[in-house]
């Protein structure tokens with residue numbers, strides 16, 4: 210495990226999802242929080258910190274790996290209201306964010322087996338972080354996409 214990832218978990222925001230993982234979930238219309246100098250893109254439209262993706266109108270199918278730390282909850286709340294997309298966050302299942310926006314509101318979750326090796330903005334893949342990750346689906350089609358994605362882990366349907 211890369212200890213520097215663990216130490217910086219609450220402050221580091223540039224943890225990029227491995228593109229091969231996102232591809233397994235299908236095509237996305239919007240990534241509302243993409244790096245300014247992205248080494249790869251996950252969606253057709255990509256907002257950056259310069260656009261402030263949190264204040265924009267979201268559309269279509271959204272892929273959301275939000276900036277971590279304070280304020281992360283606002284991104285989950287916005288995706289919950291939008292109702293169409295998949296998010297990736299650390300599996301901190303005891304947190305207020307999980308209880309306010311996920312356990313009672315998401316359609317499904319997939320707890321990823323092992324630890325994801327996120328990418329740096331340089332395009333280099335980093336070490337494993339100090340926490341496991343979970344994909345969260347909002348909307349029935351996204352729950353199905355998560356269930357059928359070839360991603361090792363434990364899938365849980367939260368709404369039938």
Ligand SMILES: C[S@@+](CC[C@H](N)C(=O)[O-])C[C@H]1O[C@@H](n2cnc3c(N)ncnc32)[C@H](O)[C@@H]1O
Pocket residue numbers: 222223224225226227240241242243244245251256257258259260261262263273274275276277
């Ligand atoms: C955890 S990274 C995820 C990046 C990308 N979505 C991915 O999964 O590969 C979070 C990203 O959000 C960006 N970000 C931070 N604040 C933002 C804002 N207000 N609007 C849009 N993007 C923002 C950061 O620059 C960073 O690239």
